Amino acid sequence: MTTQTIVTRIVPDRAVVYLYWATTLMVVAELAVGGWWDVARIPLARDVVVTLGYPTYFLVILGVWKMLGALALVVPKFPLVKEWAYAGAFFVYTGAIASHLTTGYKLAEVPILTVMALVTAASWALRPEDRRTH
Incomplete structure (x- = not known):
């Protein structure tokens, strides 16, 4: 049984499509804006990364x-x-969590x-059949 099958048993099909696009657009927006801030090295992003111990x-x-992931x-x-x-975005967020917890910053x-x-993870689980590997 696939994740999509489980979700569609709980939520009607139209709601699944709306939930997919809502979660996907949130991820895409964060990756695109965050990616642009990172490339531009805005002070907010630079200060966090330096304080966490990473080079600029x-x-x-x-x-x-991040920007390529948003596009993909x-x-x-x-x-x-x-x-x-999806894997890259998940690694970015969980890696950031680990970095913040480790440093206390x-x-x-x-x-x-x-x-x-x-x-x-929700966007990944809700993706339509044509956006899945088999």
Whole structure:
């Protein structure tokens, strides 16, 4: 039994489509905006990354991949690329959670990051058949 089958038994089909797009657009927006901020090395992003112990060039690498991940999630087809984008987003959020918990820096961001990790997982679980690998 697939995740989609379980979800559609609980929620009507139309609601699943709306939930998929709502969660996906949240992830895409965060990846796109966050990626742009990372590449631009805005002070907010730079200060957090430096305080967590990462070099500033890490922002550019991370930002480019975030923006490519956002793009991958909205373009049609390429289900394998979408799988990688979901995995990358999940790694970004859970890695950020671990970094904040390890350093004790800005622990108030942990709940937000946790929600984003869960929203990413929800988007992945709700994706339509044509956006899945088989």
